[in-house]
Amino acid sequence: MVIIEAKGLTKEFKIFRRREGVVGAFRDLFTRQYQVLKAVDNIDFVVRQGELVGYIGANGAGKSTTIKMMTGILVPTSGHLQVNGFCPHRNREKYTRGIGVVFGQRSQLWWDLAVIESFRLLQRIYRVSEVDFQQRLHRFEDILDIGDYLHLPVRKLSLGQRMRCELAAALLHNPTLLFLDEPTIGLDVLAKANIRDFLKEVNQTLETTIILTTHDLGDIEALCSRVAIIDQGKMLYDGSLDQLRAHWGEDNLEEVVKDIYQGQQPPGVKGWGE
Amino acid sequence: MGWVWERTKSIAWYTEIFFHYGSQYLKSKMTYRADFIINVFSDFFLQSMNLIFILVLFDHIPVLKGWSREEMMFIYGFFLIPFGFYSGFFNHLFDVPEKYVIQGELDRVLVRPMNSLFQVIVETMRLELVFGVFVGLAVMVYAAEKMNLTWSWWDIPLGMMLATGATFIYGGVYTLLASLGFWFEGRMGLMPLVYNISNYGRYPADIYKGVVRFILTWILPFAFTGFYPATVLMKREEYYYFGLLTPVVGLVFWAFSYFVWTQGIKRYRGTGS
Amino acid sequence: MLAYRATYLTGIFNYTIQIGAYFFLWQAVYENQGRLGGMAQEEMLTYVIIAWVARSFYFNTLDRTLSDEIREGQIATELIRPYSYQWAKMARSLGEGLFRLLFFTIPGAVFIYFLHPFGGPAGWTVGVLFAISLMGSFLINSQINLLVGYLAFFTLSTSGILRAKRVVVDLLSGLLMPISFYPLWAREIIEYLPFQAITYLPNMIYLGKLEGLKAIKALALQGFWFVVLLMMSYFIWRLAVRKLTIQGG
Numbered sequence: 169m170v171i172i173e174a175k176g177l178t179k180e181f182k183i184f185r186r187r188e189g190v191v192g193a194f195r196d197l198f199t200r201q202y203q204v205l206k207a208v209d210n211i212d213f214v215v216r217q218g219e220l221v222g223y224i225g226a227n228g229a230g231k232s233t234t235i236k237m238m239t240g241i242l243v244p245t246s247g248h249l250q251v252n253g254f255c256p257h258r259n260r261e262k263y264t265r266g267i268g269v270v271f272g273q274r275s276q277l278w279w280d281l282a283v284i285e286s287f288r289l290l291q292r293i294y295r296v297s298e299v300d301f302q303q304r305l306h307r308f309e310d311i312l313d314i315g316d317y318l319h320l321p322v323r324k325l326s327l328g329q330r331m332r333c334e335l336a337a338a339l340l341h342n343p344t345l346l347f348l349d350e351p352t353i354g355l356d357v358l359a360k361a362n363i364r365d366f367l368k369e370v371n372q373t374l375e376t377t378i379i380l381t382t383h384d385l386g387d388i389e390a391l392c393s394r395v396a397i398i399d400q401g402k403m404l405y406d407g408s409l410d411q412l413r414a415h416w417g418e419d420n421l422e423e424v425v426k427d428i429y430q431g432q433q434p435p436g437v438k439g440w441g442e
Numbered sequence: 443m444g445w446v447w448e449r450t451k452s453i454a455w456y457t458e459i460f461f462h463y464g465s466q467y468l469k470s471k472m473t474y475r476a477d478f479i480i481n482v483f484s485d486f487f488l489q490s491m492n493l494i495f496i497l498v499l500f501d502h503i504p505v506l507k508g509w510s511r512e513e514m515m516f517i518y519g520f521f522l523i524p525f526g527f528y529s530g531f532f533n534h535l536f537d538v539p540e541k542y543v544i545q546g547e548l549d550r551v552l553v554r555p556m557n558s559l560f561q562v563i564v565e566t567m568r569l570e571l572v573f574g575v576f577v578g579l580a581v582m583v584y585a586a587e588k589m590n591l592t593w594s595w596w597d598i599p600l601g602m603m604l605a606t607g608a609t610f611i612y613g614g615v616y617t618l619l620a621s622l623g624f625w626f627e628g629r630m631g632l633m634p635l636v637y638n639i640s641n642y643g644r645y646p647a648d649i650y651k652g653v654v655r656f657i658l659t660w661i662l663p664f665a666f667t668g669f670y671p672a673t674v675l676m677k678r679e680e681y682y683y684f685g686l687l688t689p690v691v692g693l694v695f696w697a698f699s700y701f702v703w704t705q706g707i708k709r710y711r712g713t714g715s
Numbered sequence: 716m717l718a719y720r721a722t723y724l725t726g727i728f729n730y731t732i733q734i735g736a737y738f739f740l741w742q743a744v745y746e747n748q749g750r751l752g753g754m755a756q757e758e759m760l761t762y763v764i765i766a767w768v769a770r771s772f773y774f775n776t777l778d779r780t781l782s783d784e785i786r787e788g789q790i791a792t793e794l795i796r797p798y799s800y801q802w803a804k805m806a807r808s809l810g811e812g813l814f815r816l817l818f819f820t821i822p823g824a825v826f827i828y829f830l831h832p833f834g835g836p837a838g839w840t841v842g843v844l845f846a847i848s849l850m851g852s853f854l855i856n857s858q859i860n861l862l863v864g865y866l867a868f869f870t871l872s873t874s875g876i877l878r879a880k881r882v883v884v885d886l887l888s889g890l891l892m893p894i895s896f897y898p899l900w901a902r903e904i905i906e907y908l909p910f911q912a913i914t915y916l917p918n919m920i921y922l923g924k925l926e927g928l929k930a931i932k933a934l935a936l937q938g939f940w941f942v943v944l945l946m947m948s949y950f951i952w953r954l955a956v957r958k959l960t961i962q963g964g
Contacts, residue, residue: 181713241552243711257711265555274550280470292462293556295455321473477872484875484882491882491891498896499744502751507743631725638732642739649743654735 171345171377172215172238177247179208179233179401207233209401210247217344220371220378222392224385226429230401231381232349238379239269239347252345265294268338268376272350275330276337277322283333284318287340294341301340308336312366328359335366339376346370348380352387364390385421397428404428456560463564471570482570485529489522489577492644509646516585516676521644521668522578524608528640530572532616536633537566539623548710559617559703582675589676597675603689604671610692611667612640614699621699624706636662643668659684666691727823734767734827737891752896758922759893761833765921766890766914768827771820773853773913775808778880781864782873794956801952805857812853837923844930848917851937856913858944859884865948868955889915909940 182202187195208230215221225231236242237249240256240263249256254263270276277286291301309315312332317325325333331351338346348367352360368391370376382388388395388409395412397405405412405428409421415434416424427434471478496518500511509517542548542562551561586593619632639657643664647655658665666688674685741763745756754762781804784790793800827833836842863880867873885891887910894905894915905911916933919925925933 236549239553241549241711243708260552261555261557264553267553269553271550274547276550278466278470280473281466285466285469289459289462289466292459293554321470474872476870477875480872480875480879484879487879487882491886494886495891498892498898501898502896503744503748507746631729635725635729635732638729638736641736645736645740646743649739651739654739 169217170214171217171219171252172213172379173248173250174211174213174238175248177208177211177213177234177237177249178206178245179230179237179242180245181205181207206401208237208244208398211398211401211403213396213403213406215377215379217377218371218375219394220367220392221380222388222395223379223381223398224383224388224395224425225381225398229398231398234398235347235349235379235381239267240264265341266343266345268341268343268346270331270334270338270346270348270351272331272348272353275322275334277330277333279323280321282319282321283314283325286322286333287318287337290337290340296341300342304340304342305336308339311369312336313362326359328355328362331355331359331363332366335363339370339374342374343376345377346379348378348382350382351380352382352384360384360386367391385425389421397425399429399431456557459556460560460564463567464569467567467569478570481568482573485571485574486577489574492518493581507646507649510589512585512589513676514646516582516589516591517646517668517672518644519578519581519583519585520605520608520672520675522581523575523605524612524667525640526572526574526576526578527609528612528616529574530569531563531567532613533571534566534568535562535616535620538562538620539626543623543710548707552707552711558707559700562620591676601675604674604685607689607692608667608671610689610696611663614692614695615640615662615664617696617703618699621702621706624709640664640667645669663691663695723818726819727826730767730771730823731827731830734764737763737767738831752893753924754893754895754922757834760831762893762918762922764824764827764831764833765918768820768824769849769852769914769917770890771823772812772816772849773856775811775857775860777804777808777857777860778864778877780804781861782867782877785864785867786871786873790959794959801861801948804861808857809853836921841920841923841926841930844934845917845921848920848930848934848937851934851941852913852917854941855909855937855944856884858941858948859909861948862944862951865951865955868951868958884910884913887911888913889918893918909944912937912940 181204183205185201185203186192187201211234213234223231223234233242237244238251238256240260243257252263252266254266256263277283278289281289287301287305290296296304309318312335314329314332314336317329317333322330322333335351351367352363355363364387367378367380371378371391378391380387380391393408395405395407395409396403412424413419413421416427417435418424418427493515496511496514499506500514504510506514542551548558551558551565554561615636619636622632639662642650642654642658643666645668647658647665647669650658655665666684670681670684671688672685673681674688738760741759742756745751745759749755751759784793790800796803836845859880863876866876870876887905887908889911890913894902894911897905912933916925916937920930920933
């Protein structure tokens, strides 16, 4: 079953270009010069249920913009986008009920509240029945090992502990689709491993579709059979990890990605990045 | 009929969420108990400053533009009701430009299945400051007793309607200001400006002339947050016309501000900042 | 830059609005009245204007800056710098104050003069004495702010305290109304407090109600309070630093 379908998805930003000097600033008051930046440029992208897709790209490549369009935050400039049977930016409140989102750099838990209280709030917001809530909570306590600090305020948790709670929070309403924007950022080795194990488990047992952006290729190697690479708004590669390695004749993923970010072509492969 | 049922369910749901947020807020505040108590107390102190001002003033004069000490207190008491709700729920909308728009906290708000303005309000509220409402009620009752105002049962629903309208004006003005943050980066210092204008609503509007009075009535209608509605409850018939307009002005202003907010959200979703 | 200019303009406008609130109120108060609290109507309107215009000079946010720095632990890095923390803060806010005086207070006063011409000081000597007393307002207000800011060393809840302080200063300094309006018992207490030296005394000098020796006495009183408050804040500072270095913040 197709969960995400994007065709010719494009997002342009108008950037205000300031003129130089005092005269320039004065002219800016009356006529502004804009530069159009294509943050996401004509992307085609299909994700099927149960897939776990790694979405990578250099800083400013257009990853976050894509995720923001798919989560309904941003409205695409043009192109077709359907997720979970919805057009994400229309009907936002209905659509977001069926997805889970974790921003690695932004907490969705309440800073001064005990973790469990945040969960209780989310339970009400997403209208989760008490039976389901308890069942899921027990499950998360088991596999995420968060039982010990459910009653501590979020501000007292370590980053790794907090991220586990963030994941649990994003999954309390059992979304069919989970977006993770740099979920392992700033975590130590052990905490990363923990999160990866959990995501694998969720993906396999609940059949939750997961889209993951990251700068840590370890995440990709551990989790994703499929990887999509975006650069300057264009989709450079979308396929299996093995094939990517095969293209480049290089086993070390980091080397491959470094080459790609530097704009190199894979040896002997035609039509790359077209 | 289906539509009405859906609406009712939705309102019930938002009410439930609101109270849940409220109780969580109080719980989290209880971890800083001293802070909480001092906040309530200092707020009460701030309200009494104007009361002291009125009391001292009337040691020297019998009436102010035909308004007695008790009437001045009554107006101020009424003013404290919308002001209390404003302090509790709308004052911290000034976080919107910086925290929600520039730092992008709105992203988190937009991936939740709830109205965005509702979320921002419950996330930034300072529930303890609603305490000022009770101070206002007490001042009103005291002043009414002193001037032998006769009450009837319908003064209560009427008063509630007027206070609601006045609160909507406050909420509308601050929602509008917060929404401007979608278009203009930085604060431009508008919030304190409007706050100081709002203080004009504490006194009888007939002490202001010309442009000032026009602005307070029709542009930033703070005369409707204290003076006009209070005169209705004081049975000063010469202002009934304005006073009874309070709920209408409140609704119109709120609707307009909410419209600007939705346009702001639209802009944010177009530009991502 | 444009955003700053907008803030600047709204800032001046803001003071005008605050003055306006009391201006209209006092105008209404004086309707059918002669002198109140020893002041005629025009004197009172001048009092209100001067009080707020002066405030735009001596006003600072030392209390907030300080308590924020203390709470967020920035104070530790400040302490290892080779200068006196409190004097540095005072000097900084004096610099800001002078900047505001030139670009804010004086243009603001001119702007308000166009809206409502108010009386100037009665002669050069009065003007000079007033200018000196304005310095006194700044010093005393800053010391009070430092003291209140230091409270953050001892309690976490500062925002409420800052608000309460504002009420006290606004009421007892004479910003809201001249001290001469208060009932006798209150005046007797206020006379023994430093707050009246911030607004009431300088304004009385400006209006020519404190002349010659009386004006000098008022300036001496300001000096006295400055020294007392300085000693207090120095003492609390030593106490706090000791606490800080022993407990490690």
